Amino acid sequence: MIDTKLLLNRTFLRHAEYHALIDSTQTRARKIAEAGEWPLPALIVADSQTAGRGRGSNRWWTGAGSVAFSLLIDPADFGFPRQPIPRLSLAVGVAIIDTVAPRLSEHPLGLHWPNDVYVGSGKLAGILVEVLPGGRHIVGVGLNSNNSLETAPADLQATVATMRDLTGRHHDHTELLLDLMDNLHAAIVQLSEPMESLGERFGLLCRQQGEILTVYQGDQKVTGRCAGVAVDGALLLDTPEGRREIYSGTLRPQPTW
Numbered sequence: 447m448i449d450t451k452l453l454l455n456r457t458f459l460r461h462a463e464y465h466a467l468i469d470s471t472q473t474r475a476r477k478i479a480e481a482g483e484w485p486l487p488a489l490i491v492a493d494s495q496t497a498g499r500g501r502g503s504n505r506w507w508t509g510a511g512s513v514a515f516s517l518l519i520d521p522a523d524f525g526f527p528r529q530p531i532p533r534l535s536l537a538v539g540v541a542i543i544d545t546v547a548p549r550l551s552e553h554p555l556g557l558h559w560p561n562d563v564y565v566g567s568g569k570l571a572g573i574l575v576e577v578l579p580g581g582r583h584i585v586g587v588g589l590n591s592n593n594s595l596e597t598a599p600a601d602l603q604a605t606v607a608t609m610r611d612l613t614g615r616h617h618d619h620t621e622l623l624l625d626l627m628d629n630l631h632a633a634i635v636q637l638s639e640p641m642e643s644l645g646e647r648f649g650l651l652c653r654q655q656g657e658i659l660t661v662y663q664g665d666q667k668v669t670g671r672c673a674g675v676a677v678d679g680a681l682l683l684d685t686p687e688g689r690r691e692i693y694s695g696t697l698r699p700q701p702t703w
């Protein structure tokens with residue numbers, strides 16, 4: 447259960463709704479955007495999803511006890527044109543790290559370009575940013591908070607990390623979301639400022655430095671050694687042909703249907 451009234455009173459949100467069970471908070475956010483029935487920013491948060499979506503054709507495992515939400519925002523409310531906001535996914539990753547770091551003390555948190563939060567070698571959070579016709583954005587976040595690897599599908603056990611497993615304790619979701627909404631608000635505002643310092647943190651938090659990565663972009667792929675992430679959000683790959691700056695793509699091939 448989430449205290450949506452508290453979230454509305456204490457954060458930048460203008461609408462917040464909680465669902466014990468939903469198909470996908472992304473789908474619900476899209477419907478809210480189409481209907482125009484609520485003021486923005488709007489938060490849709492759920493305990494459980496029957497059809498949680500990841501990037502590309504991926505599904506998202508919403509383990510019992512995890513937190514899944516979508517934040518619907520209008521770029522114009524933050525001084526952006528109604529077009530894709532560059533670097534938003536990475537900024538959301540930084541906001542997540544700033545929120546969970548005090549709760550995970552010694553555990554090493556970092557960003558995996560293009561938009562995952564890792565702790566050690568396990569994925570702690572996934573981020574899915576969708577831009578709607580007209581420019582509104584849906585920021586979807588799945589955070590492995592109070593779920594446990596014990597209940598994860600076998601193929602995820604080696605790649606996922608959860609806050610509960612790491613700390614051995616329960617994390618209050620309302621408290622978590624209060625901090626996360628503040629940090630998200632701060633990150634979005636920073637992105638809109640010309641002299642911001644947020645971009646520097648993308649490189650500092652990059653945990654793929656030195657790894658050999660292959661980035662897939664449609665039917666093209668680029669392989670190289672990761673030299674970090676630039677302030678403008680580009681993944682830096684050192685390839686035999688020289689350094690490449692990559693602005694979009696996935697680290698796994700995506701089906702083309």
Ligand code: BTN
Pocket residue numbers: 469470471472473495497498499500501504506513514515516562571572573574586587588589
């Ligand atoms: C990824 O790692 O591929 C992104 C995962 C995003 C999952 C979140 S959970 C809340 C929101 N609703 C969805 O259906 N997906 C996003």
